[in-house]
Amino acid sequence: MKTSSVSPNAKYLATQMALTEYLKTQFGTGRKIELDNFEEVIVWAKDPADAKRCVKDFMTDKNIQMDFLSDLTAYDNKDGEDGDKRFVLVYQLFSRTFHTRIRLKCLLDENESALTIVDLFAGANWLEREVYDMFGIDFKGHPNLRRIMMDERFTGHPLRKEYPMKQREPFKDNIRLHLGANEDK
Amino acid sequence: MGKDGSSFFFTTMLEETAKWAQKNSLWPMTFGTSCCGIEMMSTISSTYDLARFGAEVVRFSPRQADLLIVAGTITTKMAPVLRTIYDQMLEPKWVIAMGACSSSGGIFDTYSVLQGIDEIMPVDVYVPGCPPIPEGLIHAILHLQKQIDKSLERKPAEKPTFEDSQNAMSYRKSVDGVKANFIITPEYVNEQKNLRGEK
Secondary structure, three states: OOOOOOOHHHHHHHHHHHHHHHHHHHHOOOOEEEEOOOOOEEEEEOOHHHHHHHHHHHHHOOOOOOOEEEEEEEEEOOOOOOOOOOEEEEEEEEOOOOOOEEEEEEEEOOOOOEEOOOOOOOOHHHHHHHHHHHHOOOEEOOOOOOOOOOOOOOOOOOOOOOOOOOOOOOOOOOOOOOOOOOOOO | OOOOOOOHHHHHHHHHHHHHHHHHOOOEEEEEOOHHHHHHHHHHOOOOOHHHHOOOOOEOOHHHOOEEEEEOOOEOOOHHHHHHHHHHOOOOOEEEEEHHHHHHOOOOOOOOEOOOHHHOOOOOEEEOOOOOOHHHHHHHHHHHHHHHHHOOOOOOOOOOOHHHHHHOOHHHHHOOOOOOOOOOOHHHHHHHHHHHOOO
């Protein structure tokens, strides 16, 4: 078995820390940049528009090339641990060239709507629908923003903290399979 | 032939023969939605070999099957689909609820999971386990054969109303007057403990 003096983990950490330094110099103005327990970088965008700008910049920047959207999700910040706004939107980005990761976070109010990134990553379509379904976050410019997991007649957003965990809504029948907005409604 | 000329002997024999045929050729329609489905596949394939008990012809069409094995978690969105499949099966038909999830909802006491398929259809045999071992499913099928043989009383295949299906949820039954906003509170836990006589 081939052995190397630098372990893969140390190599990964080195690239990840170089990325952090680069982000601090290039994208650090006005944005909070911090590290988590695994030395992976978290960038806090200023607002939803800034979050989209960040995603686009990270994607097009030749030095980092974040060309893969691993995940797009959100969490309820009701206890106010991460800021004074209600929700936190999380973008997990990965570079297939450098094998580095960025976690981009953005604070959102309950009535505030995020900007869609479907025009940048087509795979964000269903992820944004899931976030809309579970948290009720509106994505401006999304081509087909409707519930993806729960029934379309379902009321409420189950992953919000105030939603009663056991509140079920059974329906007698299913909505006909359809693409786009539901005309029967 | 009876003394009065009625043919009870023949009809009894016919019923017995029909029962014998039905119990020894149960054609299962499999509805595996999670890990119980894997155990069900194992039961049907060669190691456990359900063919020994006459239930090897797995039909993936409800029109040709007479035993519905529901193996896995049924979400509230999947429930109407399952009910449609049950309605499409021809009489006589039987239902086995395999595993904790299809029997009672299992560990998924949440906003999206049906708390047991008996909310939407009558069930003949429940198989406990998470998932049950293949022997468990074989035992259930042997038990069902006994039920068919003895012509035990079965619940009629009626579709419960919307209110019925809502009231069938165990937690709603236990708390009167609380309809949609039931949350477990420390007071509620203490109350339940007092009711059970725990301290």
